[in-house]
Amino acid sequence: KQEVTQIPAALSVPEGENLVLNCSFTDSAIYNLQWFRQDPGKGLTSLLLIQSSQREQTSGRLNASLDKSSGRSTLYIAASQPGDSATYLCAVIDGNEKLTFGTGTRLTIIP
Amino acid sequence: NAGVMQNPRHLVRRRGQEARLRCSPMKGHSHVYWYRQLPEEGLKFMVYLQKENIIDESGMPKERFSAEFPKEGPSILRIQQVVRGDSAAYFCASSSLTSGSYNEQFFGPGTRLTVL
DSSP, X not given: OOOEEEEOSEEEXXXXXXXXXXXXXXXXXXXXXXXXXXXXXXXXXXXXXXETTOSEEEETTEEEEXXXXXXXXXXXXXXXXXXXXXXXXXXXXXXXXXXXXXXXXEEEEEO | OOOOEEEOSEEEEOTTOOEEEEEEOOTTOOEEEEEEEOTTSOEEEEEEEETTEEEEOTTSOSSSEEEEOOXXXXXXXXXXXXXXXXXEEEEEEEEOOOXXXXXXXXXXXXXXXXXX
Protein backbone atom coordinates (compact mmCIF):
# COMPACT_ATOMS: atom_id res chain seq x y z
CA LYS A 1 0.00 0.00 0.00
CA GLN A 2 1.38 3.36 -1.03
CA GLU A 3 2.20 5.78 1.78
CA VAL A 4 3.20 9.40 1.25
CA THR A 5 5.03 11.38 3.91
CA GLN A 6 5.76 15.07 4.01
CA ILE A 7 8.35 16.59 6.28
CA PRO A 8 8.27 18.99 8.01
CA ALA A 9 4.62 19.25 8.99
CA ALA A 10 5.02 23.00 9.46
CA LEU A 11 7.63 25.51 8.40
CA SER A 12 8.07 29.24 9.01
CA VAL A 13 10.61 31.28 7.08
CA PRO A 14 11.27 35.00 6.63
CA GLU A 15 10.13 36.62 3.43
CA GLY A 16 12.65 36.48 0.62
CA GLU A 17 14.30 33.21 1.62
CA ASN A 18 14.46 30.17 -0.61
CA LEU A 19 12.99 26.98 0.83
CA VAL A 20 12.55 23.29 0.12
CA LEU A 21 9.60 21.07 0.95
CA ASN A 22 10.08 17.32 1.03
CA CYS A 23 7.87 14.43 -0.01
CA SER A 24 8.65 10.72 0.15
CA PHE A 25 6.66 7.72 -1.03
CA THR A 26 7.04 4.04 -0.30
CA ASP A 27 6.15 2.45 -3.65
CA SER A 28 8.29 3.69 -6.54
CA ALA A 29 5.91 2.27 -9.16
CA ILE A 30 4.15 5.56 -9.73
CA TYR A 31 2.92 7.17 -12.93
CA ASN A 32 3.14 10.77 -11.83
CA LEU A 33 3.60 13.05 -8.87
CA GLN A 34 1.65 16.23 -8.35
CA TRP A 35 2.19 19.17 -6.00
CA PHE A 36 -0.83 21.15 -4.79
CA ARG A 37 -1.45 24.22 -2.73
CA GLN A 38 -4.38 24.47 -0.31
CA ASP A 39 -5.39 27.73 1.32
CA PRO A 40 -7.41 27.60 4.57
CA GLY A 41 -11.00 26.63 3.91
CA LYS A 42 -10.39 26.45 0.18
CA GLY A 43 -9.90 23.82 -2.47
CA LEU A 44 -6.72 22.53 -4.06
CA THR A 45 -4.72 24.36 -6.69
CA SER A 46 -2.43 22.25 -8.82
CA LEU A 47 1.08 23.69 -8.92
CA LEU A 48 3.19 21.19 -10.81
CA LEU A 49 2.78 17.73 -12.27
CA ILE A 50 5.86 15.58 -12.90
CA GLN A 51 5.45 12.55 -15.10
CA SER A 52 7.34 9.45 -14.05
CA SER A 53 9.72 9.82 -17.00
CA GLN A 54 10.68 13.35 -15.97
CA ARG A 55 13.09 14.47 -13.29
CA GLU A 56 11.82 17.99 -12.71
CA GLN A 57 9.29 20.65 -13.65
CA THR A 58 9.45 24.40 -13.27
CA SER A 59 6.81 27.07 -13.06
CA GLY A 60 7.86 30.60 -12.17
CA ARG A 61 9.49 30.56 -8.73
CA LEU A 62 8.60 26.90 -8.21
CA ASN A 63 10.72 23.91 -9.12
CA ALA A 64 9.77 20.34 -8.36
CA SER A 65 12.09 17.38 -8.69
CA LEU A 66 11.38 13.67 -8.73
CA ASP A 67 13.66 10.74 -7.92
CA LYS A 68 11.55 7.64 -8.40
CA SER A 69 14.24 5.18 -7.41
CA SER A 70 14.65 6.71 -3.99
CA GLY A 71 10.95 7.56 -3.60
CA ARG A 72 11.50 11.26 -3.10
CA SER A 73 10.33 14.59 -4.45
CA THR A 74 11.17 18.13 -3.47
CA LEU A 75 9.40 21.41 -4.08
CA TYR A 76 11.75 24.37 -4.20
CA ILE A 77 10.29 27.85 -3.74
CA ALA A 78 12.56 30.73 -4.59
CA ALA A 79 12.36 34.22 -3.10
CA SER A 80 9.41 33.40 -0.86
CA GLN A 81 6.56 35.89 -0.46
CA PRO A 82 3.81 36.24 2.18
CA GLY A 83 1.32 35.12 -0.48
CA ASP A 84 3.07 31.75 -0.58
CA SER A 85 1.70 30.98 2.89
CA ALA A 86 -0.52 27.91 2.53
CA THR A 87 -0.48 24.16 3.01
CA TYR A 88 1.45 22.32 0.32
CA LEU A 89 0.40 18.79 -0.55
CA CYS A 90 2.16 16.24 -2.65
CA ALA A 91 0.29 13.34 -4.20
CA VAL A 92 1.32 10.34 -6.24
CA ILE A 93 -0.73 8.42 -8.74
CA ASP A 94 -0.39 4.78 -9.64
CA GLY A 95 -2.05 2.73 -12.33
CA ASN A 96 -5.39 2.87 -10.56
CA GLU A 97 -5.96 6.54 -11.43
CA LYS A 98 -6.32 7.64 -7.83
CA LEU A 99 -4.18 10.15 -6.00
CA THR A 100 -2.55 9.22 -2.72
CA PHE A 101 -1.86 12.36 -0.72
CA GLY A 102 0.65 13.25 1.92
CA THR A 103 -0.55 15.07 5.03
CA GLY A 104 1.00 18.31 3.86
CA THR A 105 3.43 20.97 5.00
CA ARG A 106 1.92 24.12 6.46
CA LEU A 107 4.11 26.98 5.25
CA THR A 108 4.14 30.44 6.83
CA ILE A 109 6.15 33.23 5.27
CA ILE A 110 6.97 35.93 7.81
CA PRO A 111 6.90 39.49 6.36
CA ASN B 1 -14.28 27.33 -19.32
CA ALA B 2 -15.61 27.02 -15.80
CA GLY B 3 -13.72 24.83 -13.43
CA VAL B 4 -15.05 21.99 -11.34
CA MET B 5 -18.17 23.13 -9.51
CA GLN B 6 -19.39 21.75 -6.22
CA ASN B 7 -22.51 22.59 -4.31
CA PRO B 8 -23.42 23.30 -1.73
CA ARG B 9 -20.20 24.81 -0.41
CA HIS B 10 -21.34 24.33 3.16
CA LEU B 11 -23.89 21.82 4.40
CA VAL B 12 -25.18 21.34 7.92
CA ARG B 13 -27.08 18.21 8.84
CA ARG B 14 -28.34 16.68 12.07
CA ARG B 15 -27.43 13.14 12.96
CA GLY B 16 -29.59 10.68 11.05
CA GLN B 17 -30.35 12.97 8.10
CA GLU B 18 -29.17 12.49 4.55
CA ALA B 19 -26.50 14.57 2.84
CA ARG B 20 -26.28 15.00 -0.93
CA LEU B 21 -23.17 16.56 -2.40
CA ARG B 22 -23.05 17.55 -6.05
CA CYS B 23 -20.14 17.87 -8.44
CA SER B 24 -20.16 19.19 -11.99
CA PRO B 25 -16.91 18.33 -13.77
CA MET B 26 -15.04 20.65 -16.07
CA LYS B 27 -16.46 20.85 -19.57
CA GLY B 28 -15.24 17.94 -21.62
CA HIS B 29 -14.22 15.86 -18.60
CA SER B 30 -15.78 12.45 -18.26
CA HIS B 31 -13.97 11.18 -15.16
CA VAL B 32 -14.92 12.20 -11.64
CA TYR B 33 -13.16 11.43 -8.36
CA TRP B 34 -14.32 12.06 -4.80
CA TYR B 35 -11.91 12.63 -1.92
CA ARG B 36 -12.55 13.27 1.76
CA GLN B 37 -10.49 15.39 4.11
CA LEU B 38 -11.20 14.74 7.76
CA PRO B 39 -10.19 17.41 10.27
CA GLU B 40 -6.40 17.49 10.73
CA GLU B 41 -5.97 14.61 8.26
CA GLY B 42 -4.87 14.32 4.66
CA LEU B 43 -7.14 13.82 1.68
CA LYS B 44 -8.24 10.25 1.14
CA PHE B 45 -9.56 8.78 -2.07
CA MET B 46 -13.15 7.59 -1.93
CA VAL B 47 -14.45 6.72 -5.39
CA TYR B 48 -13.68 7.06 -9.10
CA LEU B 49 -16.53 7.24 -11.62
CA GLN B 50 -17.04 7.59 -15.32
CA LYS B 51 -20.42 8.33 -16.86
CA GLU B 52 -22.88 5.70 -15.56
CA ASN B 53 -20.05 3.54 -14.21
CA ILE B 54 -18.27 3.16 -10.90
CA ILE B 55 -14.67 2.31 -11.75
CA ASP B 56 -13.11 2.12 -8.28
CA GLU B 57 -14.92 2.49 -4.97
CA SER B 58 -12.22 1.00 -2.80
CA GLY B 59 -12.12 4.09 -0.56
CA MET B 60 -15.84 4.26 0.13
CA PRO B 61 -17.10 3.26 3.58
CA LYS B 62 -19.04 0.02 3.30
CA GLU B 63 -22.29 1.43 4.62
CA ARG B 64 -24.32 4.62 4.18
CA PHE B 65 -22.17 6.06 1.38
CA SER B 66 -22.98 5.87 -2.33
CA ALA B 67 -21.97 7.74 -5.46
CA GLU B 68 -23.27 8.08 -8.96
CA PHE B 69 -22.42 9.90 -12.17
CA PRO B 70 -25.45 9.74 -14.44
CA LYS B 71 -25.44 10.21 -18.17
CA GLU B 72 -26.92 13.66 -17.67
CA GLY B 73 -26.31 15.95 -14.73
CA PRO B 74 -23.75 16.18 -11.95
CA SER B 75 -22.10 13.46 -9.96
CA ILE B 76 -23.75 12.90 -6.58
CA LEU B 77 -22.14 11.69 -3.37
CA ARG B 78 -24.86 10.58 -1.01
CA ILE B 79 -24.45 9.94 2.69
CA GLN B 80 -27.38 8.36 4.48
CA GLN B 81 -28.03 8.61 8.23
CA VAL B 82 -25.08 10.94 8.82
CA VAL B 83 -23.06 10.71 12.01
CA ARG B 84 -20.72 13.26 13.59
CA GLY B 85 -17.71 11.39 12.21
CA ASP B 86 -18.86 12.24 8.68
CA SER B 87 -18.05 15.90 9.29
CA ALA B 88 -15.33 16.69 6.78
CA ALA B 89 -14.50 18.51 3.58
CA TYR B 90 -15.49 16.52 0.52
CA PHE B 91 -13.62 17.35 -2.66
CA CYS B 92 -14.46 16.40 -6.20
CA ALA B 93 -11.96 16.29 -9.03
CA SER B 94 -12.34 15.68 -12.74
CA SER B 95 -10.11 14.68 -15.61
CA SER B 96 -10.47 14.16 -19.33
CA LEU B 97 -10.65 10.88 -21.18
CA THR B 98 -7.46 8.90 -20.75
CA SER B 99 -5.60 7.22 -23.54
CA GLY B 100 -3.33 4.95 -21.58
CA SER B 101 -1.75 7.75 -19.64
CA TYR B 102 -2.80 9.72 -16.62
CA ASN B 103 -4.61 12.99 -17.13
CA GLU B 104 -4.26 15.71 -14.55
CA GLN B 105 -7.04 15.96 -12.01
CA PHE B 106 -8.59 19.36 -11.39
CA PHE B 107 -10.25 19.98 -8.05
CA GLY B 108 -13.39 21.77 -7.04
CA PRO B 109 -13.65 24.08 -4.01
CA GLY B 110 -15.11 21.34 -1.83
CA THR B 111 -18.23 20.91 0.27
CA ARG B 112 -17.79 21.28 3.99
CA LEU B 113 -20.20 19.01 5.79
CA THR B 114 -20.96 19.62 9.44
CA VAL B 115 -23.03 17.08 11.33
CA LEU B 116 -24.61 18.39 14.52
